[in-house]
Amino acid sequence: MAKVLELQFKTETGKSAKISVNDPIDPIDTIQVKAAMDNLIATGVFGSSGGVLTGVEGARVVERNVTDYEVL
Template identity: 50%
Template sequence: MAKTLEMIFVTQEGKTASITIEEPKEPVDINAVKQAMDVILAANVFTSPSGDFVGKKGARVVERNVNEYEVI
């Protein structure tokens, strides 16, 4: 099972954009995530097709299962 931490930001146009971190340390320290998101916003180094990141929307851990089948 692959897990990722998604930090979701609001852009200048009011849309959302995400930064994904693979295999986050668990349990996730939400205060550390909030602080990291604040640093990202203050640095203003990320942009998206809908503009710069201007606010925090949320964060979540996503768990994904992949079952591959050989069909050859």
């Protein structure tokens, strides 16, 4: 099962943007996640089609279970 930590941000145009982190460390340390998100906003390292990141909207872990079947 694949896990992804999605960091959700607000942008300068009022849109939402997200950054995905594959295979996050369990358990999620929300204090560290918030600090990292604040740092990304402060440094302006990432942008989006909605402009620069301006605020934290949330964070979530998404788990995905994929089953492949051989079809001949």
